[in-house]
Amino acid sequence: MDKLTKKLIQRFKTNDPFVIAKGLNINVKFESFHDGTRGLYYRVLRRRFIVIHEGLDDTWKRFICAHELGHDRLHNGLNRFWLDEHSFFTPGKFEREATEFAVLLLSKGTQISDCTTIYEAALNAGIPVEFAHYLEKFVSCSNMERSEYDGILS
Numbered sequence: 001m002d003k004l005t006k007k008l009i010q011r012f013k014t015n016d017p018f019v020i021a022k023g024l025n026i027n028v029k030f031e032s033f034h035d036g037t038r039g040l041y042y043r044v045l046r047r048r049f050i051v052i053h054e055g056l057d058d059t060w061k062r063f064i065c066a067h068e069l070g071h072d073r074l075h076n077g078l079n080r081f082w083l084d085e086h087s088f089f090t091p092g093k094f095e096r097e098a099t100e101f102a103v104l105l106l107s108k109g110t111q112i113s114d115c116t117t118i119y120e121a122a123l124n125a126g127i128p129v130e131f132a133h134y135l136e137k138f139v140s141c142s143n144m145e146r147s148e149y150d151g152i153l154s
């Protein structure tokens, strides 16, 4: 997955998921959902779509775009409709993979290696704090304590 994100960044000369999605001919749309849906990814014949909840802030929109891009790149063979809502936070294998993809993509090209905490690293990379723990695999911060935030992430 590390290779995959590196290759995409080299190819498109950016880690901006919106630019990459466009470059891959994926249609990105914004819609207003009222049921907790944050984003979804689907294919119709050979056209691919990412739909992002327009009520999210920019950090979340970017993150969702990167996550749906993960479904496109990783779960190609699975002809499924990916719907990301509350279940996001108790994810199964495929959701974890898509989120890991997003975290890797967004953290590349960002100075996160000398951060004090993974939360600072997530902030610098534009990753919602809810997913900061995914960074534990990729960065080493001087203070890896999580307790400070554990309370707000339940």
Ligand SMILES: [Zn+2]
Pocket: 067, 068, 071, 082, 083, 084, 094, 095, 098
């Ligand atoms: Zn997903």
